[in-house]
Amino acid sequence: FTDSNTGWAVGHKGTILKTMDGGINWNAQTSGTTNYLLSVYFTDSNTGWAVGGYDDGNTTVNIILKTGDGGINWSSQISGTTNILTSVHFADSSTGWAVGDKGTILKTSNGGNDWIPQTSGTTNILWSVNFSDTVNGWTVGETGTILKTMDGGINWNAQTSGTTNYLFSVYFTNSNTGWAVGDYGTILMTSDGGLN
Numbered sequence: 001f002t003d004s005n006t007g008w009a010v011g012h013k014g015t016i017l018k019t020m021d022g023g024i025n026w027n028a029q030t031s032g033t034t035n036y037l038l039s040v041y042f043t044d045s046n047t048g049w050a051v052g053g054y055d056d057g058n059t060t061v062n063i064i065l066k067t068g069d070g071g072i073n074w075s076s077q078i079s080g081t082t083n084i085l086t087s088v089h090f091a092d093s094s095t096g097w098a099v100g101d102k103g104t105i106l107k108t109s110n111g112g113n114d115w116i117p118q119t120s121g122t123t124n125i126l127w128s129v130n131f132s133d134t135v136n137g138w139t140v141g142e143t144g145t146i147l148k149t150m151d152g153g154i155n156w157n158a159q160t161s162g163t164t165n166y167l168f169s170v171y172f173t174n175s176n177t178g179w180a181v182g183d184y185g186t187i188l189m190t191s192d193g194g195l196n
Helices: none
Strands: 007-010 016-019 027-029 037-042 048-055 060-067 075-077 085-090 096-100 105-108 116-118 126-131 137-141 146-149 157-159 167-172 178-182 186-190
Touching: 007 037, 007 048, 048 085, 048 096, 060 085, 096 126, 096 137, 137 167, 137 178
Parallel strands: 037 085, 085 126, 126 167
Antiparallel strands: 007 016, 016 027, 037 048, 048 060, 060 075, 085 096, 096 105, 105 116, 126 137, 137 146, 146 157, 167 178, 178 186
């Protein structure tokens, strides 16, 4: 959501839904793909990205879509990887990250025109990424993986989660306070940037 009324949801077979009344009504948008879409993020009411993909056992496909008109039109961007992408987050309209299978982390500094691989140091699936600003960010994934960067993703360092449960979502309100959630009702909170 970009405000209390306007938001998007994505899913199976290229589904993109938009609400303009706080979720009372959802209207389908044309994504132009039948790929699974796993994450969507908007920096304002016009500019947003959706990521996803699938693996049918023979072929692995991923997708990054961008819109500049609130989702009326979506166009593909080149990711530079064949791995499925599971989450996308932008700190501003230019700077964003996408994460996914096999420890994939991609960064763009130009609104997604170019996506540059970053070194995560893991081959675990990363399920979610979130940045509190353009330099401080976290990603979480399978077997309790939590990685943190304090330099915009140049370096990613493992943090101790205290769990081996899969973590599926992470969100920070500032550089210190954040939550991660996952399997078996796991909820983790930190108030010191992920040190504890």
